[in-house]
Amino acid sequence: MAALNGAVENGQPDRKVPPLPRPLRSLEVKYTKIFINNEWHESTSGKKFPTYNPSTLEKICDIEEGDKPDVDNAVEAAKAAFQRGSLWRQMDALSRGRLLHKLADLLERDRVILATLETMDTGKPFLQAYFIDLEGCIKTLRYYAGWADKIQGRTIPVDENFICFTRHEPMGVCGAITPWNFPLLMLVWKMAPALCCGNTLVIKPAEQTPLTSLYIGSLIKEVGKLIKEAASKSNLKRVTLELGGKNPCIVCADADLDLAVECAHQGVFFNQGQCCTAASRVFVEEQIYPEFVKRSVEYAKKRLVGDPFDARTEQGPQIDQKQFDKILELIESGKKEGAKLECGGLAIEDRGLFIKPTVFSEVTDNMRIAKEEIFGPVQPIMKFKSIEEVIRRANSTEYGLTAAVFTKNLDRALTLASALQSGTVWINCYNALYAQAPFGGFKMSGNGRELGEYALAEYTEVKTVTIKLSQKSP
Numbered sequence: 001m002a003a004l005n006g007a008v009e010n011g012q013p014d015r016k017v018p019p020l021p022r023p024l025r026s027l028e029v030k031y032t033k034i035f036i037n038n039e040w041h042e043s044t045s046g047k048k049f050p051t052y053n054p055s056t057l058e059k060i061c062d063i064e065e066g067d068k069p070d071v072d073n074a075v076e077a078a079k080a081a082f083q084r085g086s087l088w089r090q091m092d093a094l095s096r097g098r099l100l101h102k103l104a105d106l107l108e109r110d111r112v113i114l115a116t117l118e119t120m121d122t123g124k125p126f127l128q129a130y131f132i133d134l135e136g137c138i139k140t141l142r143y144y145a146g147w148a149d150k151i152q153g154r155t156i157p158v159d160e161n162f163i164c165f166t167r168h169e170p171m172g173v174c175g176a177i178t179p180w181n182f183p184l185l186m187l188v189w190k191m192a193p194a195l196c197c198g199n200t201l202v203i204k205p206a207e208q209t210p211l212t213s214l215y216i217g218s219l220i221k222e223v224g225k226l227i228k229e230a231a232s233k234s235n236l237k238r239v240t241l242e243l244g245g246k247n248p249c250i251v252c253a254d255a256d257l258d259l260a261v262e263c264a265h266q267g268v269f270f271n272q273g274q275c276c277t278a279a280s281r282v283f284v285e286e287q288i289y290p291e292f293v294k295r296s297v298e299y300a301k302k303r304l305v306g307d308p309f310d311a312r313t314e315q316g317p318q319i320d321q322k323q324f325d326k327i328l329e330l331i332e333s334g335k336k337e338g339a340k341l342e343c344g345g346l347a348i349e350d351r352g353l354f355i356k357p358t359v360f361s362e363v364t365d366n367m368r369i370a371k372e373e374i375f376g377p378v379q380p381i382m383k384f385k386s387i388e389e390v391i392r393r394a395n396s397t398e399y400g401l402t403a404a405v406f407t408k409n410l411d412r413a414l415t416l417a418s419a420l421q422s423g424t425v426w427i428n429c430y431n432a433l434y435a436q437a438p439f440g441g442f443k444m445s446g447n448g449r450e451l452g453e454y455a456l457a458e459y460t461e462v463k464t465v466t467i468k469l470s471q472k473s474p
Contacts, residue, residue, distance in 0.1 A: 021127075029060060031214040031217060031218050033214075043067060051063055051207070053352075054316070055316060078202050088200065097149055101145040121209040123308050140188050140451070147193075153165055165464075168197070168461070171199050171461055176190040183210075197460050245276045245441065249268075250404065258295075261292060261295040264406075272319075272377055274376065281370060282382065283390050283393065303357045315354075328347060330376075334360050339369060340360060343359050358378045387416065395420065399441070438454035
């Protein structure tokens with residue numbers, strides 16, 4: 001594989017490859033106030049809260065803390081912007097799409113700034129923030145920009161002297177609460193379809209990671225139209241929830257073992273394990289179990305943990321002390337309950353909130369690490385004998401967000417995909433997410449869908465209009 005700096009491979013000069021982006025290590029945080037009605041405001045209470053860099057545990061800055069009066073101001077501003085006759089409501093659908101494209105342009109322009117802020121606030125590796133999170137944001141905005149003028153109703157055949165049709169109308173003021181593990185990406189997942197449909201928004205970023213959400217406020221102000229944002233939640237009548245997961249990753253004996261080991265590794269350790277989609281229950285058929293465990297341990301031991309601004313780093317710190325302590329407590333439970341600790345299992349003592357990549361084998365279904373969402377760099381590996389057994393065990397949880405299957409047998413793959421109670425099933429891959437494809441969970445993993453055409457239904461109301469003609473047509 002050619003080196004990124006354009007080296008010579010096999011005696012042939014490689015094509016020029018753009019240099020890797022460099023983080024802005026001395027970046028000044030400019031936006032710390034509440035953004036309402038295209039303006040920055042101090043909190044009415046005067047209260048602020050700190051946000052910390054989890055790599056160093058140093059305070060980055062203080063953020064204005066929204067309270068009930070700030071919530072009310074944000075909701076009233078969003079309501080006003082949604083009233084008939086407002087500039088936002090008078091805007092045609094094509095123009096809404098152009099605004100979303102413009103916002104995507106600004107994200108591309110300030111991509112390094114946003115990736116740097118995301119790394120400072122979350123601890124995720126800078127290159128991951130730049131190439132995965134920001135890329136996902138830009139693609140999602142452009143996808144829904146294209147949908148803005150294509151949200152259409154239907155004409156319904158009824159009695160011949162009646163005309164009946166439907167139209168999709170915006171819901172109104174929408175509230176969005178975003179998590180700390182993918183603060184910018186999840187913000188865009190909610191914001192893009194809501195604005196595409198003509199709604200207004202009140203947004204509450206996670207207290208641990210508010211910096212990129214606030215920076216988006218500055219870009220929205222630059223776009224110059226009535227798009228609302230604030231740091232609190234509103235009273236929602238319809239709720240779309242993407243919640244937790246304890247996701248099964250099933251590896252059959254006939255799987256491509258190299259592929260399965262690598263995907264399961266990335267599936268659980270990506271983003272410091274802080275993913276709702278994490279492959280946190282790996283079921284391996286007993287014939288290949290010892291070899292799978294051996295290779296998984298080799299992968300985990302080679303994973304580079306360190307400074308998230310270092311291009312070589314694969315794993316940064318956990319988000320905060322509470323999460324750090326919870327992960328270590330669950331690791332200890334695994335040891336006490338009889339799982340075999342293959343590697344890791346400890347914090348890295350000489351720096352911030354870093355935990356060594358941890359692999360457990362001989363895990364049974366009754367152990368806490370097999371039942372509870374760890375949300376950290378811990379891989380529990382379990383053994384199974386038959387397809388019917390693994391289906392039953394995989395489904396025996398209150399969660400149902402994602403699942404994965406690794407097999408070369410198409411019949412087996414489709415049988416498992418049909419039987420698994422999950423909103424998404426990946427076959428011979430993991431975390432394959434696209435702006436065009438719906439995403440969401442079964443059971444306690446949420447309701448409704450994000451992304452794709454399906455998300456538009458969450459942000460529109462269907463109105464049926466029936467007209468009686470004055471006389472029957474000849």
